[in-house]
Amino acid sequence: MAVEPTMLLVHSPLLTWATWDALRTPLEAAGWRVVVLDLRPLIESPSFHSAVCGAAATVTSDSPTVVVGHSRAGAYLPGIADAVGSDRLDVVFLDARLPHPGTSWIGSLTPERATWLREMVVSGRLPRWNTWFPGASLADVLTDPEQRRRVLHDIPELPWQVVSEVLPAPGEAWYSARHIYLRLSAAYQSTAQQAEERGYRVRSVEAHHLAMVTHPAEVTDLLLSALRP
Secondary structure, three states: OOOOOEEEEEOOOOOOHHHHHHHHHHHHHOOOEEEEEOOHHHOOOOOHHHHHHHHHOOOOOOOOEEEEEEHHHHHHHHHHHHHHOOOOEEEEEEOOOOOOOOOOOHHHOOHHHHHHHHHHOEOOEOOOHHHOOOHHHHHHHOOOHHHHHHHHOOOOOOEHHHHHOOOOOOOHHHHHOEEEEEEOOHHHHHHHHHHHHOOOEEEEOOOOOOHHHHOHHHHHHHHHHHHOO
16 A cells, blocks of 8 residues: 655744645645644744754654745754655745754844844744734735634744744755745745755745635645646
8 A cells, every 4th residue: 555645734933833724635635644733832942943843853754755834934944854854855945935054033134124023022022923014914815704813813922032043054854855945925036036046946826925725726736736756
């Protein structure tokens, strides 16, 4: 009997596992074993990166494995790839930031963007991600009120230690994996171009940053087509 390939889904630390709810069904229907890494319990860890990698290491599989990271999860994908350690590994950036080993999240930003982020901090924490933008902007993307409530429910106020943690250099599994970048929104066009310059396989769809929530079938098709040899 063929072994189900494993799809490990990693949400942004600014959001929750609920961003993957809609994508799970079409992926399972396509024959994947789907595992969602829940980052929320890990954000208070002394080293968020180490905690994330430790959680990923529990996802063992003898089958081909795909790690998919959305948005700010992209920075942690090299460490997660090394923790998973599969011989047949694809790493997929879904509208995600690229890795920045040797520096922190705040250190990877332009001076203007870093100042903007620092000015939002209250009592050592970033405010909830949905408060960073005008209220109508997310309502325009997540038009279904119940869907919007589920996705935004209980998203964290991220500790500054997560933002300031310097990430280590990746290991062997990262370098031997295939790297794929899937752009969902215009905001990540320049990041997708950088990924292409690094030799990643790049595919795009004109949607929005949370398209896996609102258009799971389209994102599933994009993802599975990019995984083909």
